[in-house]
Amino acid sequence: MKKRKKYTSRFKTKVVLEALQERETIQELGRKYGLHPNQISTWKSQFLSSASSVFEKGTKKEDVEKEKEALFKKVGQLQMEVDFLKKVLGK
Missing domain, CATH: 1.10.10 (Arc Repressor Mutant, subunit A)
Incomplete structure (x- = not known):
């Protein structure tokens, strides 16, 4: 092959x-x-x-950083909810 x-x-x-x-x-x-x-x-x-994307405002790097930040925030929120539920359920 x-x-x-x-x-x-x-x-x-x-x-x-x-x-x-x-x-x-x-x-x-x-x-x-x-x-x-x-x-x-x-x-x-x-x-x-794809040549026109070179001149667009805002880079993909900025978009990736914003998305990463939002995901970390969501993970933190979900972790707090899990911890809360563990306390409530007594585990």
Whole structure:
């Protein structure tokens, strides 16, 4: 069984940026990097579809921190409820 190759995001970005420059065809880039042209086209379309998110306000890191904070608050609240119920039930 053949294992799939995993490419770093840095490598993918490099290939996509070269494809966007259009100095070489997709087929030439495929030969240059040992990739199938369809793979380069797929990466290019993924890159272009998510490019607008780079300029959106608020980073994902901030969103993750807010969600993490909310979850810690919820865990604390639930722990207090469990402790209370243990006291009430006498366990």
